[in-house]
Amino acid sequence: MSQISKENRSLGYLNKGLESKLFEPIKIGAWNLRSRIAMAPLTRSFADDQTGVVGEDIVEYYRKRAADGVGLIISEGTVISPRGKGNPGVPGIYSDEQIVGWKKVTDAVHKEGGTMIAQIWHVGRLSHHELAGNLPPQAPSAIPAEGLVSRFRKPYDIPEEMTTEDINEVINQYSQAAKNAIAAGFDGVEIHGAHGYLIDQFNSDITNHRTDEYGGDLAQRLKFMKEVIKAVIDAIGTERTMIRFSAFKGDIPNYMWDDPEMAIRTFVEAFKEAGATMIHPSTMQFDRVLADGKTIHQLVRKYWDGVIIGVGTLNPEMANQAIEEGTIDVAAFGRPFIANPDFIHRLKSGKELEVYDVNKHLYTLI
Template identity: 40%
Template structure:
C-alpha cells in the first residue's frame, strides 16, 4: 500500500525528490546561545537525509522574531556558516533540505531580544512562553506600513541567506498563528488600512513576502505553509474563509514549489471551511500540496491515492526514527515517539 511513497516526485524542472515522504519542520531549541546551528544539529539532519525533502525547523529571519529559547537564526554570518555545516551534511548523504523562514509576530517575547514585539494589531494572546513558563505573553506593537515594508525586505534577505547557506530552497512559514498567519485571520488582524479589513488587504503582506522571495531566489525554490483553520493561539472567525479563498486563488498563479498544510492533526474539522483543512485547500489549489497532521505512512499513502494531497510530511515519528524512510520501506517496526526524546538530538 505504501509503495507509491517511494516513487520520485518532480517539484518542478529544477528539483526532483527521491521519494514522497517529507520530514516536517520540528522545533527542537538546540541552537547555541547566539542562535547558531551546532554540529549536533548537522548530525541530526544528516541521519534523516533519506527523506525526499527535509523541511528544517523554523528559522528566525531577524532578532524580534524569536519566541522560544535557542531557536536558530539566519540573519548573521555565523548563523549562515552554521547552516552550511547542516546542508553540507545532508547533501553528502544525497538528501535535499529547505529552510523554513519564520517570524513569530505576537508569539515572540522581548526576553529574547530586548525590544518590543510586533504584530498586525496590538492584540495580545493569553498564556506563557513554552519552555519558559515564567514569561507571560506581551501586548505587541501594531506594525506601521514602513515597518511592514522592512519585514518584506527582511524575509527576502533571509531567503538569500538560506541559499548562501546551501539550502535547496525555502518554505515560508505562513501558518500556525505566527506573523504571516496573523495577517490572514480576523482575530489577530484588526487593521483598517490597506493591510486589513478585506480579503485583498489581509493577504497583501503575505503575498508581498511570497513575491519578494520569488523575485530573489526563484519560484521553483519557494514554498509556503498555510493554516486556514485557526486552532492554536488564534480564535476562528467565519470571515476567515473569504480571506483564504482569495489568498489560495492568488497563490495558484505563483507556481510555487509546493504548498504545505499547517495542522497538527488533519482529523480536525472546521465548520467555516466545510471540514478538514487539507480538503479545503485541495479544493482551492490544484498544484503540489503537502499533507501533514498525525498521518501514518499507510494513511498518508491512501490520502495521496485518493487525490487529497501529493506529498506526505511526517513529524514526530522522524524524531523517534532517524531511519524512518528505510523502516517504512522495509516494513520494519517503528520506535514510538515520546516527549522525553525532545531533550537531546539523536
Template identity: 60%
Template sequence: MNHLLDPVQLNNWKLQSKVVMAPMTRSFADNETGIVGKDVVEYYRRRAANGIGLIITEGINPSLRGKGTFGVPGLYTDKQIKAWQKVTDAVHLEGGTIVAQLWHVGRLTHHELTGGYAPQAPSKIKADGLVHRLRKPYESPEQMSFHDIQSVINQYSLAARNAKAAGFDGVEIHGAHGYLIDQFNTNVTNKREDKYGGDLYQRLTFMKEILHAVAKEVGPQNTIIRFSEIKDDLPTFKWDNPEITIKAFIQVFKEIGLKTIHPSTNNFKEVITNEMTLHQLVRKYWDDTIIGVGNLDVDTANNALKEGTIDLAAFGRPILANPDFVQRIKKNKKLTSYNSKNLLKKLY
C-alpha cells in the same frame, strides 16, 4: 503498493521519496548567537541518509525580533549562514533535499527573547497565555508602522538570499499557527485600516508581499507556504467560511506563481466543511503540489497519495523517534513510539 517510497521529480528537486520531514522546533542552536552546531548537522544528515525526500528545517528566524523561544537558529548573520552551510552540505552528500523554514512569531514573544525589543504585530492586541519555555505572559505588542512592515519584508528577503547562500534548495514561509504572517491574515488580530487590513483579501497583503520578496530571491518554484486555521494562542479559533478563505489564499499563491503549498492541520482526517477535510478542500482549488500533514500514519498517507489528495506526506514525531523511518517502512518494521521525555532533551 507503498506510494510513500516512490522517488519523485518536484520542479527542480529530485526527491528520494514522497516522505517529508515536517518542520519541528528543536531549540538546539546557541541561544545568544542563533548558530547551529555539529549536533544539528548530524541530526539532519541522518534523516537524509535514510531516504527522506524533502527535509523542512525547524523554524529559522529572519531577525532577532522574530524569536519566540530559546535556542532558535537564525539566518541573518554571516556566521549563521556558514553554520547552515555545513548542514546543507551534509544533506546533499546523502542525496537529500532541504529547505529552510523562515519563522517570525510576531506578538507571541517577550522582550527577554528579542534583545530587549517589544513584540511586533499588525495591531496592538495582546495575546493570552505564556511564552513558550520562558513561561512568562505575552507582552503587549507594538503595532507595526508602514516602515516596520517594509523592514520585516526586507528581512525575509535577506533571509531567503542567505538561505540560498547557505546551500538550501528552497525556502518555506511559516504563515500559519498564529505567528506574525497569520496575525495579519486573521481578523481577530488584525484591526488595521490601511492597505494591510480590512477584508480577507486585503489582510493577505502582508503575506503576499513577503512571498513575492522571497520568490524573487529563490524562485517561486522553490518557495513553499505553510498556512492553517490553527492558532497556537487561540485554540478555539475557526475560519468563518473555510471555502471562501481557502479560495482567497489560493488566489494569492497563484498570483505569486507558487508550485508547492503546505496546508497544516492537527488531524488530517478532520472534516472542515461540506464533508471535506482541509486537504480535500485545498485540492478542489489547487492543481499543483500539496504537502499533507496532520498526525498522519503510513496507511492514511498512502491512501491520500493514491487518491491524489496530496502529493507528499509530512511526518513529525515519527521521524524524531525513527531516524530510519523510511527504511522501517520499506522493511515493514514496527516504528518506535515517540517519547517526549527522551526525544526533546537531545538531538537523536
C-alpha cells in the same frame, strides 16, 4: 514481518502496499526528491541561544534523516531577524555566522543525497522582549496573546503595532533570509505563514485590527502574506519557494475559520496572485472534515492544481491513500522522525517504530 505493537497498528504503521506511492521519486519545483516523504519542520531549540548558530549536533541530526532516504527535509523554524525570535535556542538565518553553521548541515545532507529547505520564520506577537533583542514584539496590531511563551514560561508581551516602514523592513528581511538560505546551501525555503505567527497574525481578524491597506476583509488582510511571497519569489524563484498556512493557531488551539471553504478559496487566490506554485496546508488532524464532507487538503485541492504537501498526524496508510487520490503530492511526518532517525527504513522493512514520548524525546537530539 516483525511484530507491530498495538499502538503502532492503531497509527497505521504497517508495511502494506505502501511502496507504490510513498517511496516513489517525484519532482516538485526545482527538487528531484527520492521519495514522496518529507520531514516536517520541528522546533528543537538546540541552537546557541545567544547567536542562533547551529552546531555539530544539529549537523548530525539532519544527516541521519537524510541518510535514511527521506525525500525532502524542511528545517526547523529559522528566524529572519533577532526580533522574529519567540523561543529560546532557535536558529537564525540573518547573520554570516548563522549561514556558515547551516552550510555544514546542508553539506552533510547533500552528501547523503538529500534535499533540504529552510523554514523562514517570524513569530510576531508570540514573544517576549527578553527573547526579541529587548524590543517589544512586532505585530499588525497592539493586541497581546494570552498565555505563556513556549519553552520560556513568561507571559507574552504587548506587541508594538507595525508601521508601514516596519512592514517594508520585515518583507525585506524575508527576502534576505531566502537569499541567505541559498548561500547556506539550502535548496529553497518554506515561508512559515501558519500557526498564529506574524504572517498569520496579519491574516486573522483576531490579531489584525488595522484600518490601512493591510487591514479589512480576509482578502485584504492577506496583502502582507502576498507581498512576502512575492519578495521571496523575486529573490530565489517560485520553483524554490513554498508557503505554509493554516487555520490552527498555537495560542488559540481550537480556532477555525467561520467558513472554511470560503477562506481556503480566498487563500488559494492569494497564492496564485503572488506567483506561488507549492503550498503546505497545516492541520493538527489530517482527516478532520471541515466542509462539504471534505478535509482541509481536499478543499485546497478543489481550488489548487499546484503542489500540495500534506501534514497533520498522518500515518503512512492515510498518506498513501491521499497520494493515490491526488489530494496531496508529498506527505510530511513530524514526531515519528524525532523518535526514529531511521523512520523510512522502518516503514520499508515493517520494523516496529518507537512511539514519540514527549518526556523522552523533547529534550534530546538523536
